[in-house]
Amino acid sequence: EAQVTQNPRYLITVTGKKLTVTCSQNMNHEYMSWYRQDPGLGLRQIYYSMNVEVTDKGDVPEGYKVSRKEKRNFPLILESPSPNQTSLYFCASSLSWNQPQHFGDGTRLSIL
Amino acid sequence: DQQVKQNSPSLSVQEGRISILNCDYTNSMFDYFLWYKKYPAEGPTFLISISSIKDKNEDGRFTVFLNKSAKHLSLHIVPSQPGDSAVYFCAARWTGANSKLTFGKGITLSVRP
Numbered sequence: 001e002a003q004v005t006q007n008p009r010y011l012i013t014v015t016g017k018k019l020t021v022t023c024s025q026n027m028n029h030e031y032m033s034w035y036r037q038d039p040g041l042g043l044r045q046i047y048y049s050m051n052v053e054v055t056d057k058g059d060v061p062e063g064y065k066v067s068r069k070e071k072r073n074f075p076l077i078l079e080s081p082s083p084n085q086t087s088l089y090f091c092a093s094s095l096s097w098n099q100p101q102h103f104g105d106g107t108r109l110s111i112l
Numbered sequence: 113d114q115q116v117k118q119n120s121p122s123l124s125v126q127e128g129r130i131s132i133l134n135c136d137y138t139n140s141m142f143d144y145f146l147w148y149k150k151y152p153a154e155g156p157t158f159l160i161s162i163s164s165i166k167d168k169n170e171d172g173r174f175t176v177f178l179n180k181s182a183k184h185l186s187l188h189i190v191p192s193q194p195g196d197s198a199v200y201f202c203a204a205r206w207t208g209a210n211s212k213l214t215f216g217k218g219i220t221l222s223v224r225p
Contacts, residue, residue, distance in 0.1 A: 042116075042118075042201065045213070092155070098144075103148075103155030103156045105155050
């Protein structure tokens with residue numbers, strides 16, 4: 001089954017404790033992206049990757065890092081999480097940048 | 113500065129009637145528009161799209177209309193079904209290389225049986 005898989009689905013953690021949210025897709029997609037969804041703000045892009053080893057900032061990259069060492073994986077790293085990063089996060093992928101994206105089911109992060 | 117606006121946060125319609133979800137944009141560079149549907153505890157799923165060279169695109173019960181002069185698009189669902197109850201996001205981009213999607217805030221549609 002074609003899918004985008006995010007882990008964990010839920011996480012409660014504390015300020016400053018590094019965490020990684022993994023994202024994996026099995027569709028051989030070149031383009032991958034991370035979004036956060038906040039009440040009243042819709043979906044905002046954090047980082048995106050056009051292909052392996054090619055990443056770039058989206059609209060709200062501060063406090064986040066990403067890597068794209070393999071085509072299927074695109075982890076989101078919070079080196080020193082803060083409460084304002086409490087949000088619902090979605091990973092997405094598509095065949096190329098101009099194709100509709102497939103989304104994972106989301107990761108709800110709570111930073112205390 | 114919000115470039116894609118979905119000004120109505122919610123809409124409630126009777127089953128079998130038409131649902132009309134509206135979206136406005138401010139960036140005249142946008143030339144490709146998409147609608148995504150999202151159920152609780154799931155990620156958004158792509159529904160339908162339209163290029164700026166068209167003013168209408170239809171897929172089954174779903175039709176998207178684009179009015180470029182008004183910078184307005186709408187999603188029509190006919191007939192509405194209870195399973196259509198979800199959050200609908202409008203998104204837009206332009207055809208420049210690496211152009212990213214800009215999403216609206218979403219509209220919650222409730223279809224009453």
